[in-house]
Amino acid sequence: QTAETKKYLASDGVTKDGVKIEVELNIGSANAQEVHDIQYTDGVGLFRSEFLYMGRDTLPSEEEQYKIYRKVLMQAGNNPVTLRTLDIGGDKKLDCLELPKEDNPFLGNRALRLCLQHRDIFKTQLRAALRAGTIGNLWIMFPMVGSMDDIRNAKAVVREVQQDLDRENIKYGKNVKFGIMIEIPSIAMIADLAVKEVDFASIGTNDLCQYTTAVDRLNQNVAKYYQSYHPAMFRLIRYTVEQFNKAGKPICVCGELGGDKLAMPVLLGFGMRRISMGIASVARAKKIISRLDLRFAKEMADKVCQMETAGEIEAYLKDSLKDVI
Ligand code: PEP
Numbered sequence: 001q002t003a004e005t006k007k008y009l010a011s012d013g014v015t016k017d018g019v020k021i022e023v024e025l026n027i028g029s030a031n032a033q034e035v036h037d038i039q040y041t042d043g044v045g046l047f048r049s050e051f052l053y054m055g056r057d058t059l060p061s062e063e064e065q066y067k068i069y070r071k072v073l074m075q076a077g078n079n080p081v082t083l084r085t086l087d088i089g090g091d092k093k094l095d096c097l098e099l100p101k102e103d104n105p106f107l108g109n110r111a112l113r114l115c116l117q118h119r120d121i122f123k124t125q126l127r128a129a130l131r132a133g134t135i136g137n138l139w140i141m142f143p144m145v146g147s148m149d150d151i152r153n154a155k156a157v158v159r160e161v162q163q164d165l166d167r168e169n170i171k172y173g174k175n176v177k178f179g180i181m182i183e184i185p186s187i188a189m190i191a192d193l194a195v196k197e198v199d200f201a202s203i204g205t206n207d208l209c210q211y212t213t214a215v216d217r218l219n220q221n222v223a224k225y226y227q228s229y230h231p232a233m234f235r236l237i238r239y240t241v242e243q244f245n246k247a248g249k250p251i252c253v254c255g256e257l258g259g260d261k262l263a264m265p266v267l268l269g270f271g272m273r274r275i276s277m278g279i280a281s282v283a284r285a286k287k288i289i290s291r292l293d294l295r296f297a298k299e300m301a302d303k304v305c306q307m308e309t310a311g312e313i314e315a316y317l318k319d320s321l322k323d324v325i
């Protein structure tokens, strides 16, 4: 990163034509550095909670989780903290929870599916989160949602936890928002329905690409088939953004494409107004936003959705954005 780019780190993400874009932070350990970096962003768009469960023999207690969620919420102030519930399985394993071996773990019992099965683990996390939600602006997000049933089942567990807390006279956040990751094509394609059941959503382009192109995101042998600029990706994202914007509910991108210098302007062209990324991409993203005119971004976005291949789209974006990136 050049010194010139770094200057943008603490700036506001405003487009050339004056539209504010919420630039949020992805965090995955809540260590001192990550907590410090929150100040450069408009909140935490993705708080991966897996670290709490990894590399240890026992599950994290409610109290332990509560303290960490509280710390992050305090630092973010009024800005949102989007806490993603446990996304384990697939490539991520736990020592503190023995899981049966599966032939296709990425298509198996992972994330929300696993949490719905291991209710005790899920409920402990939700209790800790809801209790921490009395401070700050907490958004709870469920990963790997594929159907309306998934959303309703997750919300039913939340209601159970809220009732438990009520019964025990324990205070919890009453204004917590509930949302989903959109990272399975089946839920993206019914975004018009899903939006009615949630307060917000965030598109996980890493898994969305994996499941749309049918490519294991870790398998180097087929890496060339993992096409993030595949026209199908842009069309799915466009459709999802349109449905959420129509409903007036927040929609964000927290996968790699959100901080990607070529794709991010297209996302804004679709009407996306929130993007979340690792700290390493924040300054550059704000710089690109400040040089981008949204009418131009919209024109590009329309063109991209007419194109036939990822290669064609990439070449077009490189050429069109050469004065911006
Ligand atoms: C994604 O899938 O795009 C995402 C943000 O989640 P993860 O990379 O943790 O699966």
Ligand code: MG
Residues within 6 Å of the ligand: 143, 183, 204, 206, 207
């Ligand atoms: Mg994911």
